[in-house]
Amino acid sequence: MTTCIDEIIELLGAELRNADPAERGQIESELELALAEREVIWAEQDGRIDAEPPF
Template sequence: MTNTLESHIEELRREASHCDPAERAQIEAELEQARAELAAIVAAEDAEPPH
């Protein structure tokens, strides 16, 4: 799951650098949401005790 989110974040970053300002705001919002999801997943994985 994290690989998919990391790929999505990279794709959004590339899009944000090559679009008009109106689209950039929307892409930046999506990027922030994806980063928050990734951080939550990583935090949950770190909180799990090793098996």
């Protein structure tokens, strides 16, 4: 699972390096979300958070 998100992060980083100013904000937002998603995945794998809903 993390390999896929890592690939997405790499692609977004490459896009960001080559983006024109009009696209930059959108790509930065997508990259920020992907980084947060990866952090959640890592936290679930490490047992720092529980992936099950509380109900």
